[in-house]
Amino acid sequence: xxSSLTLTDTExxxxxxPAMHTYNSLICLSTSKxxxxxxxxxxxxxxxxxxxxxxMDVLATEWRPIKISAVTPTFTLLSDSLQEQLSELSAKxxxxxxxxxxxxxxxxxxxxxxxxxxxxxxxxxxxxxxxYIVCLSLTYRDSVSxxxxxxxxxxxxxxxxxxxxxxxxxEMLTCSDGEWxxxxxxxxxxxxxxxxxxxxxxxxxxxxxxxGILAGFSINTKKHPTWDYLVVGVRGIWRHDAIQSIPKxxxxxxxxxxxxxxxxxxxxxxxxxxxxxxxxxxxxxIRAGAGIDGIQFTYGDASNGQHxxxxxxxxxxxxxxxxxxxxxxxxxxxxxxxxxxxxxxTQICFGTNLGRTSEVYGEGxxxxxxxxxxxGSSGKYLRLQYILGKSDNVGLNGVLFVxxxxx
Numbered sequence: 001x002x003s004s005l006t007l008t009d010t011e012x013x014x015x016x017x018p019a020m021h022t023y024n025s026l027i028c029l030s031t032s033k034x035x036x037x038x039x040x041x042x043x044x045x046x047x048x049x050x051x052x053x054x055x056m057d058v059l060a061t062e063w064r065p066i067k068i069s070a071v072t073p074t075f076t077l078l079s080d081s082l083q084e085q086l087s088e089l090s091a092k093x094x095x096x097x098x099x100x101x102x103x104x105x106x107x108x109x110x111x112x113x114x115x116x117x118x119x120x121x122x123x124x125x126x127x128x129x130x131x132y133i134v135c136l137s138l139t140y141r142d143s144v145s146x147x148x149x150x151x152x153x154x155x156x157x158x159x160x161x162x163x164x165x166x167x168x169x170x171e172m173l174t175c176s177d178g179e180w181x182x183x184x185x186x187x188x189x190x191x192x193x194x195x196x197x198x199x200x201x202x203x204x205x206x207x208x209x210x211x212g213i214l215a216g217f218s219i220n221t222k223k224h225p226t227w228d229y230l231v232v233g234v235r236g237i238w239r240h241d242a243i244q245s246i247p248k249x250x251x252x253x254x255x256x257x258x259x260x261x262x263x264x265x266x267x268x269x270x271x272x273x274x275x276x277x278x279x280x281x282x283x284x285x286i287r288a289g290a291g292i293d294g295i296q297f298t299y300g301d302a303s304n305g306q307h308x309x310x311x312x313x314x315x316x317x318x319x320x321x322x323x324x325x326x327x328x329x330x331x332x333x334x335x336x337x338x339x340x341x342x343x344x345x346t347q348i349c350f351g352t353n354l355g356r357t358s359e360v361y362g363e364g365x366x367x368x369x370x371x372x373x374x375x376g377s378s379g380k381y382l383r384l385q386y387i388l389g390k391s392d393n394v395g396l397n398g399v400l401f402v403x404x405x406x407x
Contacts, residue, residue, distance in 0.1 A: 009035040108223035114146040118215040124160040133231040169214035191274030200266040212238030247275040254371040258398025264390030278303035288361040289320030291346040325358040332383035334373040341366030
């Protein structure tokens, strides 16, 4: 029915084209390095390649410019009822955790929320801070950056935690001392862990949503008397339409037991476990005296048929007496009890699914604690797979137990 040749560019670039030059071939048109050329409804033999634009010479002054003055989203062209239905569907795909309970924004406090970018895919997280978190911001795949305030004094701008294509953040570990956010770590869908930025000062909090990937932040900041604005807290905005299943989303975290303030260096053995459901504890080495001086796990892996052994990092010091608690085939830890004070774990004991218990390690002072694996969907108790917490060169300061479904 016809043919057309379209040259699309900005008005500023069009104004730079020679006014009297003849644009009668694709070769001539291609001299514009910024333009987009589209040909419709004609075969290559139509003459646009050989200097004959349908046998006509057309001067630049005879091109018909069509200016785009406004752009409207396709969404606004729909009926009101259909727009409402789509808005409801969009809202259902997002969730907030920790729950989005907004405190009053008082003097010298701010909040930054990037729900408007939650349909995008995160490509990197930028962290600024040292023992306090000065700023958290996101970069998305389309190069858009989340809005955030980054005016805090001091600290260090860490290298961004960058995600590869198809990799998403599925868990966020944060820690607050009750006033300021002190530490943060991210875990991805590939089982990769970021560094722990800052300190586990206070009680560690695991943020995640079943079936969800991190899509944005809601961040509270407050003016510090010395370091300008610092992060007070962060809530994850989670999207539920990106991937079909989230690795290890059925793992269960215990409460945190032990020192909350000013003690220990953070660790998370998820960095060793990754997304494995087949790695299992085969032996626990405990060093103990008056308290729990150190702990280290030995793992087997049922996935390769060889049950190769792998050791976790040693957490704590090397004082006290070394004890070994080995587990037999099909035997797993399903309960942990002990005592802790304001600085260290002082006693610990393990129980297994076969009804066996370890010795009681450590002399034990302070408050008692107990953690028991929940029942899984199979009707069996989950098993202890790894721990996270903090330790120093003297002992184990605090710990959180992570239970995973039975093999």
